[in-house]
Amino acid sequence: MLHNPQSFHPLEPTRAQLAELGHEVWARAMAFTESLPASPAVPSEAPPAALIQAMLAAPAETQGEIIPLLDQLDEAVKYAYEPGSPGMLAYVPGGGLSVSAVADFYARITNRFASMARVAPALVALETGVLRWFAGLCGLPEGSGGVFTSGGSLANFSAIITARHTRLGENFFDGTLYISAQTHHSVAKAARLAGFPAAALRIVPHRSDLTMDDDALRRMIAGDRAHGKRPFLIVGSAGTTNTGAIDPLPRLADIARDEDLWFHVDAAYGGFFRLTLRGHERLSGIERADTIALDPHKTLFQPFGVGALVARDPKLLATAHEVDGAYLRDMSHKQTYGGEHLPDFAHMGPELTRDVRGMRIWLPLHLHGVAAFRSALDEKLDLAAYVYERLAAAPRIEVPWKPQLSTVAFRMKARSSSADDIRAANQATQDLLGRINASGRILLSSTEIDGRFTIRVCIVMHRVHADRIAETLDIIAAAVAQPA
Incomplete structure (x- = not known):
């Protein structure tokens, strides 16, 4: 039996209920943001056992009350590291712009599927525009593009998948890739997830300044070829996590060119310093990369949960990741919008369903200015x-x-x-x-x-x-x- 459309639907709050909820959350959000300059970076004590048990509890069958529930969330948030505190100088923190949070709220309340151009063409154009700007900032040529990810780790993973597919094909177990001991651990993890045995990951020595020794790299590539291996990828760091060291990117690019290897740059930490004159000079050579991993939730001050992979030839991302599904045919028809062929992001990385990640970057860039x-x-x-x-x-x-x-x-x-x-x-x-x-x-x-x-x-x-x-x-x- 069908329900009467006029009956009560608890999952659909009224306008008045939403207004009350929004007012309560917004007031707490403003109070939280105002508290950040004086907030400690680390809580002074561990959470009480009662709070842990309350957070572990299963939901009740009956309706709850919003104020006590928000109070419980406020209490849980207190017992966490505070990445928004100006005292947070550990790791590579992400402070989270307030305007980005507003954009996230808008993106989630409108709840658009942005992985296929036909479904949300203007929003796919929004993300495409930001990604083109990222690529141009890194010095990649016109026609470059990319895809938003959940962070730098997934961006590095997709870069390795693309390099593997492009340089090695289906039979890749004899492939070797080159990093240094200072390279972010996500690259080694990505290589494992991409199917490479531990011996395929070659650790190049670093110099006293903690940058990759390019002379040693050349010798290792030659030695691996002599032993029947197939070198295919060099990963340079544009700002290591340990010290912010920048590998000799121009020399690594020369080796990649001479040896016909894919050149990927992990610029998750350092890439956006290209906006500055000093960063532009220090990151010289990044423009010669085939792919570049970026983390807006680091040096574009975004909330956690957004990374990007930009590519010199974004079609190669699609070639490496695209897998057909009959249920996607209705939304996969190619057409132009405003004279542009917009990408289907679902075919450029591992993820199909996701929200409009680029909105949190687009809004503050346009509102505050570069x-x-x-x-x-x-x-x-x-x-x-x-x-x-x-x-x-x-x-x-x-x-x-x-x-x-x-x-x-x-x-x-x-x-x-x-x-x-x-x-x-x-x-x-x-x-x-x-x-x-x-x-x-x-x-x-x-x-x-x-x-x-x-x-x-x-x-x-x-x-x-x-x-x-x-x-x-x-x-x-x-x-x-x-x-x-």
Whole structure:
């Protein structure tokens, strides 16, 4: 029996109910955003057991009340790292622009399927326009394009799939690809997911500045060919996670050209620094890549959950990923819109169903203007240079690498290069990190580089300004001065 259309439908709130809900959520959102400048980067205590059990509880059969439910969410949010705090200087944080969140709300309430051009042509054009701008920013030629992903990891995965398909074909187990120990771990994971055995992933030595040794790369490629392997891919880093090091991209591009290999650049962290004059110069050579991974949720200050892969020849993305489904035929008819052949994003990556990811980038770019983003990135470069100068002047601290982007790595000096003194310095650095983070005002993270425990200051988030950096340096100085 069919229901009467006039009957009550609890899944369809009235306008008044939506207005009440929206007002309540928006008030909380504004209060949260206003609190961020003073927010600690890490909660001061663990969540109570009662909250964990409440969040694990199954939903009830009966209707709940919105205020208590939102209160519960507010409580859960409190016990998480705060990536929007200006004290968040760990990892490669993503602060999340407020305007991007507004765009996300609009994208989700309108709920458009944006993977096929015929279904939402103007919104596919929106994403295409942003991706073309990304490609042009990286120096790729007209005709380049790409696809939005959930992040840099999936972008790197699709790049490896495309390189594998284009260079090796169906029989690829004798293929070899080349990274350094400083390359983001998502590339090694992507190679495994793409079906390559561990021996196919060749780790190229790095130089003292932590950039890939291109001379060693040439030798390794020649050696692999001599042993019957098929080299097919070089992955260069445009800003490593550890220190922001930039591989010698022009020389890697030369090798890729000479050896007929695919050249992919992982620019998830560093790519958008191309907006600045310094970044444009330091990232020279990226324009010669076949594919480039980007992470707008890093250096375009977007909320977590959006990455991008741009390609010199986007048709190769489709060739590598497209698989027909009879149920897609009705939406797959090719036609032009405004004189443009718009892409079907579903055929350019692993995902079929997804929302309009590009709206969260399109709106702030057009609302704030590109100059605002350029200025913010220039500020981060300036702040990193200042941190480097201050820490390098501290007598007990070692700052081995001048920052190429916005990450400064430092550690306690070792008395000598003996194994015992290195172990002692590593422990002293680890203890120092604990004292720094105990303040609650900032959060720094660590890594290990060539056997040395190292602390990182990563200045990426748009809310980080000179005042918090000055406070950070004071906290570090006080922690160094404390007795172990």
